[in-house]
Every structure is written in structure tokens, then in C-alpha cells.
Amino acid sequence: MDPQGHRGARARGTKAGCGASRRCASSARRGATASARSASRSRKASARGAWSRSSNEVGKNYCEKQVVKKFTCRILRGDKVGLIGPNGSGKTTLLKLILGEIRPDSGKVHRGTKLAVAYFDQFREALDEEATLGETISRGSDHVEVNGVKKHVIGYLGDFLFPPERVRAPVKSLSGGERNRLLLARLFSRPANVLVLDEPTNDLDIETLELLEALLQEYAGTLFLVSHDREFLDNVVTQTIASEGGGEWKEYAGGYSDWQRVRSKPALAEAAKQKTAVLAPRRRSQQARLQGRARARRTAGQARSAGEGAGRNRRQARRSRAVSRPAGRGETAAGAACRDRGGAGAAARALGGRLEAKVAG
Numbered sequence: 001m002d003p004q005g006h007r008g009a010r011a012r013g014t015k016a017g018c019g020a021s022r023r024c025a026s027s028a029r030r031g032a033t034a035s036a037r038s039a040s041r042s043r044k045a046s047a048r049g050a051w052s053r054s055s056n057e058v059g060k061n062y063c064e065k066q067v068v069k070k071f072t073c074r075i076l077r078g079d080k081v082g083l084i085g086p087n088g089s090g091k092t093t094l095l096k097l098i099l100g101e102i103r104p105d106s107g108k109v110h111r112g113t114k115l116a117v118a119y120f121d122q123f124r125e126a127l128d129e130e131a132t133l134g135e136t137i138s139r140g141s142d143h144v145e146v147n148g149v150k151k152h153v154i155g156y157l158g159d160f161l162f163p164p165e166r167v168r169a170p171v172k173s174l175s176g177g178e179r180n181r182l183l184l185a186r187l188f189s190r191p192a193n194v195l196v197l198d199e200p201t202n203d204l205d206i207e208t209l210e211l212l213e214a215l216l217q218e219y220a221g222t223l224f225l226v227s228h229d230r231e232f233l234d235n236v237v238t239q240t241i242a243s244e245g246g247g248e249w250k251e252y253a254g255g256y257s258d259w260q261r262v263r264s265k266p267a268l269a270e271a272a273k274q275k276t277a278v279l280a281p282r283r284r285s286q287q288a289r290l291q292g293r294a295r296a297r298r299t300a301g302q303a304r305s306a307g308e309g310a311g312r313n314r315r316q317a318r319r320s321r322a323v324s325r326p327a328g329r330g331e332t333a334a335g336a337a338c339r340d341r342g343g344a345g346a347a348a349r350a351l352g353g354r355l356e357a358k359v360a361g
Helices: 019-047 091-099 120-124 133-137 153-159 176-189 206-218 230-236 256-324 333-341 344-360
Strands: 052-062 065-076 080-084 106-110 117-119 143-146 149-152 194-198 222-226 239-245 248-253
Touching: 052 091, 065 091, 065 106, 065 248, 080 091, 080 230, 080 256, 091 194, 091 222, 120 176, 120 194, 133 153, 133 176, 143 153, 143 176, 149 153, 153 176, 176 206, 206 230, 222 230, 230 256, 239 256, 248 256
Parallel strands: 080 222, 080 239, 117 194, 194 222
Antiparallel strands: 052 065, 052 106, 143 149, 239 248
């Protein structure tokens, strides 16, 4: 479960079978996809221009709790909408507001025409345990008409992974997964241009889940899907309505992963802002230290320059005093000149001149 309270991706249960059964399931999925594709053309013809729905700042309260707050959206025919939110956030209430089953406390809901809504939950509770599978799909006939396309009931149930010998089996003999497949088969045989599926992936094996994905992807009508299965949402829906807390609902393009990616951007920006606020004093103190070090280096450089200037002045003063001093006793003119120049070699030569003068004397 993530920090917002949404459940994570649920592990998909599977009923492992042999390789032959998987090949049969793959063939059945291809048949179901073809059936859905052919049926979709008929759905488009019957529902074209029939359905457009918009909600303008819709609000709904229960007691003192605001479940929906100023929600606005526009849903067109063919949209596949996923509803995301923690349990108790108001997904069912919002769905009923959109479908016009309950009246909003504020705002307006504009409905389209020629709406035929089919609910997955509704059909789960309406199975006749004593009826056969064929009778559940088509009572009193060997054929079923799906959106204007007539098909034999054995072939239609085969698209939902039921072998021909199970067509005359009673509903009470079905396992949980088979019962869900029968419900889906009956759901898609209904003349509806709006499907509402609430947690349809519960208790579905992997083959049935892939079959349902293929059917919904090819479905030409409008779909409302409530599910906590992230991968299923990503594979099916085209847009997402997510709970933001406090009755706030927001519409996003794409599936669950797209919603997470868009939602994480403000969080990352806020985290970066907080990090900057924490590091700002530290950066200012570091900058002050660097500036202090630069001032110290400048002061030391100025002091060295001043010292060097004072040394030069002292040397010049000594040279000046040496130049103005007369020749000493026993010092020749050449020695005085060498002293005046201040060179060490010249002083040595001057000493040599004094020695020569003494010898000559």
C-alpha cells in the first residue's frame, strides 16, 4: 500500500494447466478478440453520437462528510475511465453521480441519450443455480445475438474457455473462476453501450484475465473500471479519475502509471524546495567563510607588499649614507668608490688596494 492508501498491484492468481490447455486458451482468446472486433462495429453504429456526458462542479455530501467536491469532467463515447482511490473514498458515489443514478447536492450533470448501462456486480448476484450455461446465456435458443451478430451459444461460450460438453452443465457445478467467466460471457451478450466493472479481476485466473483485457480493449462503448490491479488499469483505460483526498477528484490522461508519474512531480518539486531551505543557511555560512579567507589573503598580501617596500627603503637609506660618508683613514680612493657602490666584490678589491698601498709605503 502506498502513502496515499492505495493498494499495490495484487499478485495474479493462476490455475496452472498443461501446455495443451494453454494452447486452447490462447486459441479461445483469439476467437473472443475476433468476436469483440466484429461486435464493436455494430456497437459503433448503434451508439454513434448517442452519448456524451459532462459534470460541472458537482458536489455531494453525506452527513458532514464531503465525498465529492466541485468535480468537473467530460466523458465521450468510447472513453475507458479508471477510478482510483482508497476504500471509502467515494468511488461508487462518484460513479453514480456520473451515471445519473443519484442527484448531486451542487453542480450539474449533463447526460447523453440512448444510454444502456450494464453492471458487472449486478449480474454476479443474478445467476440461476439450476439453469445450464447455455440457458444462462440464451434462454430457449441455440444462438445468441451480440450487438447484431448472431452466434451459436456453444461457439460463444467457447470464446470464454468453456468446452462444448460444459454447455449443458448446471451453474451450481461451476468453480469460482468458471462462474466469473460465465458472468463475463453474459455481460458482453447484453445490449449495452456503457459497461461498469467493479473489481472485475477478483478470483480470475491468468487466462480469463487476459481474455477480459482483450475484450475490453476491443470494446467500442464507454467503460468505467474500478480496480486496484495496476497492470490491468494500464492495459485497459485511456484516462483516470483519482481521489486527491478531502472530496477532491482529479482527471488524468492514461492509466495508473501515468497518474503516479504526474502526481510525483509536485512531490519532487516540494522535496527539492525543502532541501534548498535546509541547505540555504549552510551555504550562506560557507560563503561567509570563503569571503573571510579571501579578505585574509588580501590583507596578508598587502602586509607583504608593505614589508617589502619598507625593506627597499631601508636599503636605499643605507646606500645613501654610504655614499655621503668620506673616505676613511688608510682607505684609497678606489676603495671608497667600491664601498659607495656597495658591491661585495668591489669591497674585496678595495681591501687589496689598501694592502698594496702599505707595501709601497
